[in-house]
Amino acid sequence: MFDSKIGGGDAHSILVRGHDLVHDLFNRDFIDVLALELLGEFPTPNLKRMLNLFLVSATDHGLTPSALSARLTLHGAPEAMQGALAAGLLGAGSRFLGVIEYAARFLRDALPVQETYTDEELHGYAEDCVKANKAAKRKIPGIGHPIHVDGDPRCEKMFEIAKDCGYYGNYSRFAVELAAAAARQSGRKIPLNATGAKGAIVLDMGLTPELGKALTMIGRSVGLMAHIIEEQKNPIAQKVWDMASGHADAG
Numbered sequence: 443m444f445d446s447k448i449g450g451g452d453a454h455s456i457l458v459r460g461h462d463l464v465h466d467l468f469n470r471d472f473i474d475v476l477a478l479e480l481l482g483e484f485p486t487p488n489l490k491r492m493l494n495l496f497l498v499s500a501t502d503h504g505l506t507p508s509a510l511s512a513r514l515t516l517h518g519a520p521e522a523m524q525g526a527l528a529a530g531l532l533g534a535g536s537r538f539l540g541v542i543e544y545a546a547r548f549l550r551d552a553l554p555v556q557e558t559y560t561d562e563e564l565h566g567y568a569e570d571c572v573k574a575n576k577a578a579k580r581k582i583p584g585i586g587h588p589i590h591v592d593g594d595p596r597c598e599k600m601f602e603i604a605k606d607c608g609y610y611g612n613y614s615r616f617a618v619e620l621a622a623a624a625a626r627q628s629g630r631k632i633p634l635n636a637t638g639a640k641g642a643i644v645l646d647m648g649l650t651p652e653l654g655k656a657l658t659m660i661g662r663s664v665g666l667m668a669h670i671i672e673e674q675k676n677p678i679a680q681k682v683w684d685m686a687s688g689h690a691d692a693g
Contacts, residue, residue, distance in 0.1 A: 585638055
């Protein structure tokens, strides 16, 4: 006997987490239902605001590897939008699109569980953590940015909203200290980036790293579908292929 608590239905109704899809959930917005599906309950106003932030922040970053994968897959199988979307999501990992999961795991493993920390304690943990990873030649996920070298503007706003919603805690404070420690020890600017900030906030919200990645992929699905639809109307995949194969028109 197989059972799922997520949903089911019969000839007369469809249920999602015990709520009637038509009579209950058609009157709710998408983030309400998203929280119900993923977390098992409707969100508080503050949680809803945070979930919205995560979805919006992940929607699109331009012609990234995931967007190019989606466009090239559509070029090969124009009848399969779902295949193009899947191709774009398959590359979510430790370098692109899925970094929040690894940043959150790193922060969770690096900072012992404790109710409160002083600034001095977090400073010390951050200094030791950076030294240890530098000695082991391991990159710390969530810090550094090739463009926003003076500071990722997304982080400031994310932390502002997290504070307003009551989700700025030990992990967020530690992430800020970690980036500062990396900059001090390297002698150059190493800012916290958006994935590092979101990884910290996810933990302060009491969510898992995997849920952070899930929210990222859900949000990015919107952007990937936008690229797919644009590719149908104004294709560039052939030009990308021509360039990669050395057959691009030199003129």
